[in-house]
Amino acid sequence: MHADVLTRWLPEAIRACYLIAALLFILGLKRMSSPRTARGGVVWAGVGMLLAVLATLLLPGMHHLGLIVLGIAVAGGLAWWSGKRVAMTDMPQMVALYNGMGGGAAAAIGVFELVGAARVAAMGGVDAMAPAALVLAVLGVLIGAVSFSGSLIAFAKLQGWMDRRFVFPGQQVFNVLILLLAVVLGGVLIFAPPAMAVIAGFLLAALAFGLLMTLPIGGADMPVVISLYNALTGLAVAFEGFVLQNEAMIIAGTVVGAAGTLLTQLMAKAMNRSLGNVLFGSFGAAAGEAQ
C-alpha cells in the first residue's frame, strides 16, 4: 500500500519540482535584469537547478546512478575550480566555454535518441520516434553542435590561442555548402530510417559549420557571438526537452532562447553594429577591427 502510493505520486512530485524550477529560473532571470536585485537572481535560479537535479535522481527506472553522480561530481568540480580561479577580465571566454558544453550536451542527448531510433530501425522496427520528436531531435543536434564548436572557437580566440582571423577565398560559399550538407543529412535522418553512418556524418557536418562560421570573426566581436550561441544553446535544450518530454527543459530553454536573441541584438546595438555585420563583416570590404 505504502509503496503503491509512492509509485503513483513520485512522478507527479518530480514534475512539480520541475514546475517550481522553471518558475525560479524565470524569477531569477527577471531579478538579474535589474542592478538592484541582480545578485539575488542567480541564487534563485541556482535553487531551481538544485531542485530539478535532485528530483531527477529520484525518477523511477533510472540506471547508472553511480555513473551519473560521478560525472556530475568530476565535471562539476572541475568547472567550479576553473570558474573560481579565472581572472575577472577572462570571464567572457569562460561563459563561451560553459555555453559550448551546454550546446554539446544538448547535441549529445539528440544523438543518443537518434542512435536509439537507428537501433530500432536496424532490427526492422518502424516508427522508432514520433515524427515531431524526430524533427526536433535532429534540429537540436544541428543547433547544439554548431553552438558547441562555435563556442569553443570563441573561447580559444578570447583566450589568445588564435590571434589571426582565418579568412580564405570563397569561404562564404564553402560555409554555406557545409551547412547545406548538414541540412541534407538531417533531412535524410528525418525521411529515411535513421542509420548510424548518417548520424555520424550529420554530427560532423554540423560541428564543422560551427567551427567555420566562427573562425573569421574578430576577437572584439566575440561577446556578441557568444551571446548568439547562448541563445542557440537555449533553443537546442528546448528542442531536446520536447524529445524527452521534459517541461523544465522546454521552458528554461525557450526562455533563454528568446532572452538570448534579444540580448544579442541589444549587445550588437550597444557596439553600433548590426548582427549581420558582426557575423559576416569580415567577408565584406569594410572588414571590422581585428583584435
Next chain:
Amino acid sequence: MIDGFVALYIFMLAAFTGYEIIARVPVILHTPLMSGSNFVHGIVLVGAMVALGHADGPLDIAIGFIAVVLAAGNAVGGYVVTERMLEMFKSSRPGGANGEKG
C-alpha cells in the same frame, strides 16, 4: 505526454516571457545576464541524466556520460561565473563594470 499543440503553446508563452524579462536591461548588465542565462540552460543536465539513466549498452552509456559531463560543466561553471560577476553589484547602486567587456 505533451501533445504537439500544447508544446507549441509552451514554446510561444515561454518565448514571450524570455523576451519581456530582458526588455529593459541596462547595458551594464548585458554580460552578467548573458552569463546568467547561460547558467539557466544548464538545465540540460536534467535531460543528460535521464539519457544516461536509460542507457542500454556501451555506446549509449558513452554518449550519455559525455552529455552528463558537458551539462554539469555548463550548470556548475555557469553558476560560479555568474555569481562572481554579480558580486560587483553589492549595494543598491550599480557597482563597477569590470566584467562588462572582454
